[in-house]
Amino acid sequence: MSEKLDWMVARARAGKMNRREFIGRTTAMGVSAALASALFTKAAHAEAKKGGTIRVGLAGGESTNTLDPALAASVVPQVGNAQWGEQLVDMKPDGTIDFRIGEEVSSSPDSKVWTFKIRQGVTFSNGAPVTAEDVLATFKRHTDEQAQSGALGIVKGITDMKAEGDKLTLTLDAPSADLPYLLTDYHLIIQPGGGYDNPNAGIGAGPYILETFEPGVRYVLQKNPNHWDPNTGHADTVEILSINDNTARTAALQSGQVHIINRIDPKIAQLLAGAPGVEVRRAVGRGHYVFIMHVDKAPFDNNDLRMALKLAVKREEMVEKVLGGLGSVGNDFPINAAYPLFDDSIPQREYDAAAAKAAYDKSGHDGSPIILRTAPGAFPGAVDAANLFAASAQAAGIPLQIQLEPDDGYWTNVWNVQPFCASYWGGRPVQDQMYSTAYLSTAEWNDTRFKNAKFDELLLAARAELDETKRKADYSEMAHIVRDEGGLILPMFNEFVAGIRSAEIGGWVDDPNAEMMNYRAPSKCWLV
Amino acid sequence: MHPILKLLVQRIALGLVLLLAVSAVIFLGVEALPGDTAQAILGQSATPQALENLRAQMGLDQPALTRYFNWLGGVMTGDLGKALTNGVDIAQAIGQRLGNTLFLAGCAAVIAVPLALILGAVAARYAGRWPDKVISAVTLTTISLPEFVAAYFVIYLLTIVFPVFQPVAIVFPGMSFWAKLQAVALPVIVLVMVVLAHMMRMTRAAILNVMQSAYIETAELKGLSPMTIIWKHAFPNAIAPVISVVAINLAYLVVGVVVVEVVFSYNALGQYLVDHVTKRDLPVVQAVGLIFAAVYIGLNIIADVTSIIANPRLRHPK
Numbered sequence: 032m033s034e035k036l037d038w039m040v041a042r043a044r045a046g047k048m049n050r051r052e053f054i055g056r057t058t059a060m061g062v063s064a065a066l067a068s069a070l071f072t073k074a075a076h077a078e079a080k081k082g083g084t085i086r087v088g089l090a091g092g093e094s095t096n097t098l099d100p101a102l103a104a105s106v107v108p109q110v111g112n113a114q115w116g117e118q119l120v121d122m123k124p125d126g127t128i129d130f131r132i133g134e135e136v137s138s139s140p141d142s143k144v145w146t147f148k149i150r151q152g153v154t155f156s157n158g159a160p161v162t163a164e165d166v167l168a169t170f171k172r173h174t175d176e177q178a179q180s181g182a183l184g185i186v187k188g189i190t191d192m193k194a195e196g197d198k199l200t201l202t203l204d205a206p207s208a209d210l211p212y213l214l215t216d217y218h219l220i221i222q223p224g225g226g227y228d229n230p231n232a233g234i235g236a237g238p239y240i241l242e243t244f245e246p247g248v249r250y251v252l253q254k255n256p257n258h259w260d261p262n263t264g265h266a267d268t269v270e271i272l273s274i275n276d277n278t279a280r281t282a283a284l285q286s287g288q289v290h291i292i293n294r295i296d297p298k299i300a301q302l303l304a305g306a307p308g309v310e311v312r313r314a315v316g317r318g319h320y321v322f323i324m325h326v327d328k329a330p331f332d333n334n335d336l337r338m339a340l341k342l343a344v345k346r347e348e349m350v351e352k353v354l355g356g357l358g359s360v361g362n363d364f365p366i367n368a369a370y371p372l373f374d375d376s377i378p379q380r381e382y383d384a385a386a387a388k389a390a391y392d393k394s395g396h397d398g399s400p401i402i403l404r405t406a407p408g409a410f411p412g413a414v415d416a417a418n419l420f421a422a423s424a425q426a427a428g429i430p431l432q433i434q435l436e437p438d439d440g441y442w443t444n445v446w447n448v449q450p451f452c453a454s455y456w457g458g459r460p461v462q463d464q465m466y467s468t469a470y471l472s473t474a475e476w477n478d479t480r481f482k483n484a485k486f487d488e489l490l491l492a493a494r495a496e497l498d499e500t501k502r503k504a505d506y507s508e509m510a511h512i513v514r515d516e517g518g519l520i521l522p523m524f525n526e527f528v529a530g531i532r533s534a535e536i537g538g539w540v541d542d543p544n545a546e547m548m549n550y551r552a553p554s555k556c557w558l559v
Numbered sequence: 560m561h562p563i564l565k566l567l568v569q570r571i572a573l574g575l576v577l578l579l580a581v582s583a584v585i586f587l588g589v590e591a592l593p594g595d596t597a598q599a600i601l602g603q604s605a606t607p608q609a610l611e612n613l614r615a616q617m618g619l620d621q622p623a624l625t626r627y628f629n630w631l632g633g634v635m636t637g638d639l640g641k642a643l644t645n646g647v648d649i650a651q652a653i654g655q656r657l658g659n660t661l662f663l664a665g666c667a668a669v670i671a672v673p674l675a676l677i678l679g680a681v682a683a684r685y686a687g688r689w690p691d692k693v694i695s696a697v698t699l700t701t702i703s704l705p706e707f708v709a710a711y712f713v714i715y716l717l718t719i720v721f722p723v724f725q726p727v728a729i730v731f732p733g734m735s736f737w738a739k740l741q742a743v744a745l746p747v748i749v750l751v752m753v754v755l756a757h758m759m760r761m762t763r764a765a766i767l768n769v770m771q772s773a774y775i776e777t778a779e780l781k782g783l784s785p786m787t788i789i790w791k792h793a794f795p796n797a798i799a800p801v802i803s804v805v806a807i808n809l810a811y812l813v814v815g816v817v818v819v820e821v822v823f824s825y826n827a828l829g830q831y832l833v834d835h836v837t838k839r840d841l842p843v844v845q846a847v848g849l850i851f852a853a854v855y856i857g858l859n860i861i862a863d864v865t866s867i868i869a870n871p872r873l874r875h876p877k
Contacts, residue, residue: 088727093834093837093838094652094826094830094831094834094835095642095644095645095834095835095838095840096645097644097645097646231645231646243731245731245826246645246647247826247830247831247834248729248731248824248826249729249731272727272729272824273824274727274824275821275824276821276822276823276824278711278714278726278822279714279726279727279822279823279824280727282714282715282718282719282726283718283725283726283727285718285719286718286719286722286725286726287722288718288725288726288727289727
């Protein structure tokens with residue numbers, strides 16, 4: 032037994048086993064849960080090796096990229112910026128706040144005024160100290176329409192900013208208990224003077240210092256010797272190569288030209304997992320694929336019919352066949368375990384032909400075909416998913432039919448226009464943002480036309496609620512409402528699939544926040 | 560004036576006129592696209608006032624003819640403007656990328672051209688017999704493969720099965736010449752496979768054509784060996800058509816290899832152009848288009864002039 036335990040400790044030390052898996056497997060061997068937990072903590076905090084060059088090959092870079100964090104929109108600049116830049120706050124893999132330039136945070140009881148304490152002694156790569164004024168100027172630049180920042184929607188709710196000594200005070204136009212989470216947005220990298228002088232300077236307070244940047248080709252970064260956090264920036268040099276071709280990227284990993292790659296094609300993930308020296312790592316993200324019904328249009332204005340359709344989806348089969356197993360089943364509300372305050376006690380909805388038939392009969396639908404519109408571009412595999420759905424629904428006696436639409440104009444002519452269609456959502460950092468974007472009665476993108484007074488009330492109450500237990504209960508109730516009454520059929524969540532050279536890379540953690548360990552794999556991993 | 564010199568001047572002058580015409584066509588093509596540069600920069604956030612300001616700032620409110628000559632003046636003095644998407648100086652970005660394009664094309668040409676000539680001569684020497692058939696079959700097979708298939712094939716063979724090369728061919732300043740050669744090995748192999756057949760077939764056909772002449776028969780009667788006859792007597796007289804085919808293939812190696820560049824992530828002009836076309840970065844598209852046209856026209860002039868010089872009748876006019 033001890034040999035096996037040693038092996039598992041070694042796996043945990045190399046970051047190849049998460050806490051849940053480690054404790055599950057060791058307790059199965061008879062180790063007490065308390066001991067298992069202690070063992071894991073010790074193993075996971077084993078000394079990271081320093082030095083060497085980590086090379087990362089990523090899809091998602093173009094020669095049109097810039098260093099301006101406000102304009103980052105694809106993975107290569109996102110990962111590159113996260114190496115030379117540092118944010119006020121960041122997300123930990125477990126969904127809690129990782130305090131970076133902001134050392135701690137407090138808020139007024141109505142969660143309208145937030146005060147961050149700025150970490151002292153942190154310097155930019157040009158030697159200047161990071162001050163509250165720099166953070167303020169950074170946020171200010173992102174609220175400026177001219178900066179064209181991708182974070183404009185997040186910071187525009189800040190009505191007043193004040194910097195005094197090491198304190199930064201932000202006043203919001205409406206209460207939000209989630210502000211620290213919203214500020215984890217990857218665009219909000221702190222720049223000296225807010226980056227007003229030169230947003231493309233690439234000067235930040237990150238674990239690495241930018242040496243070379245060739246748009247769409249590569250980044251070379253050298254370790255920042257003055258970085259304050261010893262838990263990041265292990266290798267001496269980080270090289271990020273932009274490799275958009277799937278075959279070349281996979282071959283680069285297999286041949287050892289790079290240590291880490293992103294976006295492994297689900298079709299080859301199984302094959303690659305069997306290749307020597309290579310490990311396929313999966314992290315359940317927050318993005319999801321959906322079929323959406325307008326609850327205000329016949330026949331979808333009938334909740335029994337909606338329930339019949341929800342019960343007629345073979346979710347496991349869809350994950351297996353459409354995502355190649357690289358995903359997880361959804362439960363008809365847009366939240367999964369990757370979100371903070373997720374209630375995992377909500378029962379999973381399963382395929383049930385008899386119950387679906389009963390609900391369909393109860394709805395009194397006249398038997399005319401129910402049309403589901405889909406297109407290849409609705410999400411990867413949307414047409415296959417719709418066909419699987421139609422087959423399982425017809426087996427339950429529901430006359431569901433597919434109508435194939437062209438990709439061109441799908442998002443203007445079909446989505447948010449037709450009463451029943453396929454679509455997708457990327458996730459948001461917190462539940463509030465996800466629900467506010469698409470499920471609040473007044474939401475601009477309420478693509479199910481869902482209007483529920485009780486739901487709205489809960490959402491606004493939860494937003495201002497600072498007591499986490501109460502918030503969690505509110506979110507759980509909201510999830511139940513959307514799941515049982517909403518127009519959302521959510522069969523699956525997709526995953527971030529990465530490949531690493533397992534014998535050479537340590538410290539990898541499957542992070543649900545975003546690709547590449549929330550873009551920080553090069554600085555959080557080390558060479559074994 | 561020597562007739563060859565006169566011809567040379569004529570051709571070069573013609574080439575310049577052609578290039579000027581191409582620049583006008585490129586400019587008109589970009590003009591004909593819906594929307595203008597200011598709209599492309601401002602995108603969704605365009606307000607009439609902002610558009611007007613930006614147009615005035617960029618000189619877009621001037622008539623098209625004035626803008627054309629301004630642009631042309633800039634090109635003449637090496638000022639190609641700035642990319643709309645990331646504000647990088649175009650001339651500088653192109654400079655490095657063009658160097659990479661020429662390096663890759665050069666490496667491929669240094670292998671492909673002599674190889675094609677030798678294989679063509681051998682095929683002609685053994686016309687209709689097995690060496691000819693093997694050479695033809697192999698080169699026709701490699702030219703028939705789509706480039707990306709050939710690329711995936713060599714990636715699989717030479718990085719996974721026999722790990723001798725690297726699949727990603729990114730080169731950068733500061734790399735040693737040897738390291739650069741190693742980096743571009745796979746794309747060079749693919750490009751050689753693609754261009755070999757065309758030049759080889761033309762060499763073979765041109766040599767076989769002159770092999771029917773009376774002076775070859777004389778050489779044979781003198782008792783010269785077949786290979787000597789081909790090199791000394793047939794080849795010099797077959798060179799004109801070969802040169803023009805070689806020039807077309809060299810031009811292709813410079814302007815037509817975007818698929819190979821993308822597969823191997825090679826940071827050269829083709830990939831740069833494609834990225835900026837998708838983002839509608841018009842000044843870059845204009846600039847790269849003009850460079851590609853210049854390369855094409857330039858290589859064709861060189862081919863013309865060399866085949867004229869190679870022709871004894873033109874070299875020694877009566």
